[in-house]
Amino acid sequence: MNKATKGALAAVAGGSLLLGGAGTLAYWTGTADVDGGSINSGKLTLSAPVCNVVTDAETHNWQYDGGSAFTIGTSKVVPGDTINKVCKMTLVIEGDHVGATLGLETPTITTDAGHTLDTELTKTATFTVAGAAYAPITAPGTYDVLATVSVSLPSSVTSTTTQDVAAVLEAMTLTATQTHDAA
Numbered sequence: 001m002n003k004a005t006k007g008a009l010a011a012v013a014g015g016s017l018l019l020g021g022a023g024t025l026a027y028w029t030g031t032a033d034v035d036g037g038s039i040n041s042g043k044l045t046l047s048a049p050v051c052n053v054v055t056d057a058e059t060h061n062w063q064y065d066g067g068s069a070f071t072i073g074t075s076k077v078v079p080g081d082t083i084n085k086v087c088k089m090t091l092v093i094e095g096d097h098v099g100a101t102l103g104l105e106t107p108t109i110t111t112d113a114g115h116t117l118d119t120e121l122t123k124t125a126t127f128t129v130a131g132a133a134y135a136p137i138t139a140p141g142t143y144d145v146l147a148t149v150s151v152s153l154p155s156s157v158t159s160t161t162t163q164d165v166a167a168v169l170e171a172m173t174l175t176a177t178q179t180h181d182a183a
Helices: 003-020
Strands: 043-046 060-064 082-094 098-104 122-129 141-152 174-180
Touching: 043 174, 082 098, 082 174, 098 122, 098 141
Parallel strands: none
Antiparallel strands: 043 082, 060 082, 082 141, 098 174, 122 141
């Protein structure tokens, strides 16, 4: 064999050895375990609202904004009226870096076809927490919540399709939503 052929064979053999060893390169490694443990979660609960408690002057069933009684299914609202109901609840928040916001899910109001009373009525909720005006809650604890839910027929309503109509107000859902308050 001549030198060129021997050199070519040597190069091919060397390349094959290098390629055959690819992927076998290893480095030393070490491992260490980080201790685990029990992870407990907090909670957020809002008790069922208590309204119209005879012994509690803070709560009441449906009333007109002037304080006179409003009877569901019998009383009749006119433009400019607001009816409200005041209820007490207990909010419990447990956890670190936790808070809560309070709100009202939009309730459903229905009427017969061709009438617009359902779309003209406005629904709101206001809250006091532990006797103070509501602000988002930023600490765990147990809180007394007073909720005032209101339904209004604005005085600006002039449509005759809102007259002599029965609207059905479904249950109004009050909400407490957990927030993360990094501290």
